[in-house]
Amino acid sequence: MKTLVFVSLVGLFLHDTTAEMHSLKYFYTASSEVTNFPEFVIVGMVDDFQVEYYDSNTKRFVPKQDWANKITEDRADYWEEDTERAVGHQQNFKVNLDIAKRRFNQTGGVHIFQNMYGCEWDDETGDVNGFYQYGYDGEDFIVLDLKTMTWVAPQQQAVVTKQKWDNDKADLAERKQYLTQICPDWLKKYVNYGRSSLMRTDLPTVSLLQKTPSSRVTCHATGFYPNRAMMFWRKDGEELHEDISAVLQLPFDDWGKYDCVFQLSGVKEDIVTKLDKREIKTNYGKTSMRIVTFSFFQTLQIVKVFRKRLTGNLKTLIRATPINLTDELSHHICEKEQPKQSIQKMHLNVVNTGSSWQTHTHHLFIHWI
Structure with missing residues (x-):
């Protein structure tokens, strides 16, 4: 039959499926008029695990994995210092959100200004890669091309930002150092801290x-x-x-x-x-x-x-x-379920150049767009 x-x-x-690629990513999100959601959020992630978290309601930077707290072995006051920095970045992001709304001739309503940056490290080949970009209301706003060390402006409203940031050579050099050296070094530390979780197979x-x-x-x-x-x-x-x-x-x-x-x-x-x-x-x-x-x-x-x-x-x-x-x-990516801990999704901002920036996993460069 x-x-x-x-x-x-x-x-x-x-x-x-070939290489063991690890990533360290930071997501900053500033929002306006989003119900039941903090106005400002920072999330740090290693691979698929949320490791750091801050929001404007709690005003505290905290580890989200037990092994993430091992970072205090390198700097005992890490979380306290990051909390102070995050409070400052919260205001900076609010300003950038307001600037973006003016650029797009907007006033009230729900609006989101985001930044994501970080690095990837192949623990087999040793290759590293960095990335840094901003988004506004779900669309790319400005993206750093790490190969040319210039900014790419997908939207007309970001052209003025591109021109300003392309001319800041010192800032570009600092970003490159962070993305290609400092960030990968911290990523390797995190992978070592969380090896039992990150390197497991389920x-x-x-x-x-x-x-x-x-x-x-x-x-x-x-x-x-x-x-x-x-x-x-x-x-x-x-x-x-x-x-x-x-x-x-x-x-x-x-x-x-x-x-x-x-x-x-x-x-x-x-x-x-x-x-x-x-x-x-x-x-x-x-x-x-x-x-x-x-x-x-x-x-x-x-x-x-x-x-x-x-x-x-x-x-x-x-x-x-x-x-x-x-x-x-039929023609889409099939993703796994996330690790058992809850991963909130949020995104992020610009970076700070304090005197101790090399001692922190994330580096927020403070610039108005």
């Missing part, structure tokens, strides 16, 4: 799901770490390419030729789940399947505003707690 099977197969990727739970007899059979992976992974469908041992879409006459006996493959960085063995109707979890009992659609499925925790490596626009999505979304995917 044969049954019609609609095949919609896509390979989904979660970052590169294998996924992989399931085959189907809502109704005519809906897609979904290969669903959740609960894995790190987020460098790859997931795809395979037939007779061969990976099925992207954009394959066809209606096939597929005997039930052929189902065993298909499997869902999950590859996790740092794990040599693939996690293979055979397409077996007996293993499919359903909401409709044992109704026979006449039309089956294969696809991937993701459970995504929204916690980030900035896209990977600063490409694309800064998507403003401010929430006090993560939200769980469930999406069927």
